[in-house]
């Protein structure tokens with residue numbers, strides 16, 4: 001008898017245990033699914049196209065190069081004073097990015113590659129979320145391209161760009177989306193383009209201005225690759241012919257009649273296409289020549305470009321609309337210099353887990369585009385200014401310069 005009663009009670013206990021386990025598991029699963037559902041269902045997308053502010057006729061871009069984010073608090077800083085070493089990690093990079101955002105209040109952030117240092121993290125996705133975290137926290141529209149280190153963890157370049165394009169407030173794209181002329185005009189990815197992270201963004205004129213419905217500044221993003229195994233060993237990646245072709249297509253695509261009419265009538269930059277800025281990671285070989293020219297900023301290390309010259313400069317010069325290029329890769333070069341009419345500017349290393357130089361603060365670049373105002377109305381682009389911010393106590397602003405000044409008296413020069 002006793003035995004049966006014991007069995008019965010243990011069966012009841014077991015039954016209760018099972019029911020509660022199932023209930024517990026069910027609620028766990030449900031919570032998990034709900035969390036996932038939330039994450040996927042509501043990508044917060046900024047309003048596109050971008051547009052110049054109607055209050056002051058500006059559009060401000062913050063360029064953040066080479067964050068080299070690893071695993072957060074456990075990723076140590078490189079090239080900081082030895083007294084700082086114990087207290088310094090990726091979190092310092094995050095604090096710097098937050099300070100930049102608070103001080104400059106950019107309209108848009110361009111992350112120009114080596115956003116994460118792949119080999120320092122076992123989880124690329126987690127590292128990306130932390131690296132771009134401040135942009136998401138402050139709800140600033142942002143875009144990123146890849147460097148040569150981003151893919152050295154658990155995701156390849158295509159996977160990285162896909163995830164980056166799906167993150168909140170990101171306006172990045174994996175590759176150009178074009179309308180397929182053969183089918184119903186549906187959007188399709190342009191195939192036969194090399195790399196991942198080639199796309200363009202437009203900045204429309206201010207509300208209430210003649211350019212309210214048109215782009216007056218284009219932003220081109222290009223994937224400069226990672227590494228390539230050539231006969232004589234490894235070389236850095238470069239921009240391929242297919243990417244230059246895409247750029248030519250964009251730059252030669254004439255705007256509609258209405259745009260041309262308005263633009264030619266009221267802009268001091270009378271061309272068939274709007275002026276443009278380009279962003280990519282690895283410098284082109286000609287940047288080395290700037291060592292002998294006048295530059296603003298510092299040239300402190302060899303330009304680590306690809307040994308392949310694919311004719312990027314020649315193409316940009318021939319396009320005429322690309323006025324400035326913003327690059328990264330070399331952390332302790334932070335200069336701007338002009339090559340055949342096109343400005344090439346380094347962002348300067350922003351990340352503490354990347355190499356730097358003791359006593360030379362981490363930094364980032366600000367690019368401010370300003371419109372011309374005539375008779376109380378915002379018109380086309382008048383000038384582009386740039387400066388850098390240092391991660392020192394004052395967040396010092398240095399090397400301010402005017403890169404582009406569109407002079408109305410030279411109306412027929414372009």
Ligand SMILES: *[C@@H]1O[C@H](CO)[C@@H](O)[C@H](O)[C@H]1NC(C)=O
Pocket residue numbers: 080084087088089092
């Ligand atoms: C990194 O952040 C810590 C904590 O705020 C700070 O004490 C340290 O000075 C910072 N290090 C550098 C190099 O900025």
Ligand SMILES: *[C@@H]1O[C@H](CO)[C@@H](O)[C@H](O)[C@H]1NC(C)=O
Pocket residue numbers: 209210211212213
């Ligand atoms: C822009 O488009 C809106 C809506 O279609 C229109 O009302 C407005 O007049 C247009 N503005 C200009 C400057 O073309």
